[in-house]
Each structure stands twice: as structure tokens, then as C-alpha cells.
Amino acid sequence: MPPDTARTRAKLLDAARAEFAEHGIAGARVDRIALRAGVNKERIYAYFGNKEQLFQHVLSESLQELTAVVTMSSDDPAEYVAQIYDFYCARPELLRLLLWEALYYGHEPIPDEDRRATSYAVKLQEFAEQLGVQPTPDVAQLLFSLIGVAAWQSTMPQMARIILGTETESEQAQARRREHLVEFTRQSIAAVKQPQA
Known part of the structure; x- marks a missing residue:
């Protein structure tokens, strides 16, 4: 890919990420994305196709960043959840x-569902191996729940502020929440690993 093309694509993806995060798939406007990027809107269609395809490119790139940064390399699965x-x-x-993807597609399959399912199957296998158990439905539910708990506080800042108090954004408050999450994860894992009577 020529350097100019790569730069233009990167500008469009950055602008689209901001636009989609603010307005979702239905509310985002191609004109605003092009204006933010300082690029002719025809480049969007040429590089990415329609608006839904552009959204998938943006989301896929964001998920790849998450996968690159958050790894299950530690011996402590609670650290993986803390990284999330x-x-x-x-x-x-x-x-x-x-969240916008969930609202837009609802219970319908998402465009790259098979690829993402494969990626999460690998994560589930790694998670189960760290726990020293098989990747059963209970272990899958635990992983799903822990990811949800890790994400919830950033997903619902207003609820965090109402329940936890006004100082939810300070470094100390985030460190306390992280510490709580790690301990909660360890207790949840211990409960799953206990032999059933």
C-alpha cells in the first residue's frame, strides 16, 4: 500500500472511531467522518465500502489493539482480568x-462473528488451562462474567459515580477498583475450581 494511501486510511479510521463511538452506526455520518479526517468522503467508499463495513473495520482494529495489549501470559488469571x-x-x-454494535445488530449475527468466536474460543482454552480445568460451559460463563465486571465500571460511569461516590475517576479510586476486581476474580476462580459435592 502506498504511504499516502496508508496515511489516508489511518486518518479515516481514527476519525471514524471517534464518530462511531459518539453516534453509533446509525447516527454516524460519512460527511462528518470525512471532515474530521480532512479527506474527501469518496475515499471512505473506495477504501472501506459502506458505513457498516467501515464500522466493522474500526471495531476490528480496536479489538486487535485489545488483543495485542491484553494477554493471558501471566500465571495469574486475575491479572488478565485486571488488564482488561x-x-x-x-x-x-x-x-x-x-455497545453500539449490540444495539444495532441486537440478537442477529454480526458480520465477523465466526472470526471473533474463534478468537474467544482460544481465550477460553487459555483461561481454562491457567485454571487447570477443562473449558466447560461453567468456565466459559465465568470468563464472560469476569470480562463484564472488568468492563462495567467504564461502561456505566454514571452508575459508578452514584454508587461509589464522586471520586470514581481519581487514580486512587481506579487502583482500589482494580484491587477489588483482582480479589473478586480470585475468589470466583476458587469457587469454580472447588470440587462439587
Whole structure:
């Protein structure tokens, strides 16, 4: 890809990420994306196709960033969940994109569902291996729940403020929430690993 083309695509993806995070798929406007990027809107159609395809490019790129930053390399699965929390605190726009996707598609399949299902199957296998158990439906539910808990505080800042108090954005408050999340994860994992009577 020529350097100019790569730069233009990058500008459009950055502008589209901001636009989609603010307005969702239905509310985003191609004109505003082009204006933010300083690029002719015809480039959007030439590089990405329609608005829904552009959204998928933006979301896919954001999920790849999450995968690159948040890894299950530690011996402590609670650290993996804490990394998810850290990522969403630093980059809440991915959560917004995922929420807009959920609202737009509802219970219908998403365009790249098979690829994402494969990616999460790998994560589930890694998570189960760290726990020393098989990747059962209960372990899948645990992973899903822990990801949700890690994301929830950045997803619902107003609820965090109402329940936890006004100092929810300070570094100390985020550190306390992270510490709580790690301990909660460890207790949840211990409950799953206990043999059933």
C-alpha cells in the first residue's frame, strides 16, 4: 500500500472511531467522518465500502489493539482480568463501539462473528488451562462474567459515580477498583475450581 494511501486510511479510521463511538452506526455520518479526517468522503467508499463495513473495520482494529495489549501470559488469571479493566479505563471508546454494535445488530449475527468466536474460543482454552480445568460451559460463563465486571465500571460511569461516590475517576479510586476486581476474580476462580459435592 502506498504511504499516502496508508496515511489516508489511518486518518479515516481514527476519525471514524471517534464518530462511531459518539453516534453509533446509525447516527454516524460519512460527511462528518470525512471532515474530521480532512479527506474527501469518496475515499471512505473506495477504501472501506459502506458505513457498516467501515464500522466493522474500526471495531476490528480496536479489538486487535485489545488483543495485542491484553494477554493471558501471566500465571495469574486475575491479572488478565485486571488488564482488561486497565485497557477499558484507558480506552473506553471500544466499549462504546461494542455497545453500539449490540444495539444495532441486537440478537442477529454480526458480520465477523465466526472470526471473533474463534478468537474467544482460544481465550477460553487459555483461561481454562491457567485454571487447570477443562473449558466447560461453567468456565466459559465465568470468563464472560469476569470480562463484564472488568468492563462495567467504564461502561456505566454514571452508575459508578452514584454508587461509589464522586471520586470514581481519581487514580486512587481506579487502583482500589482494580484491587477489588483482582480479589473478586480470585475468589470466583476458587469457587469454580472447588470440587462439587
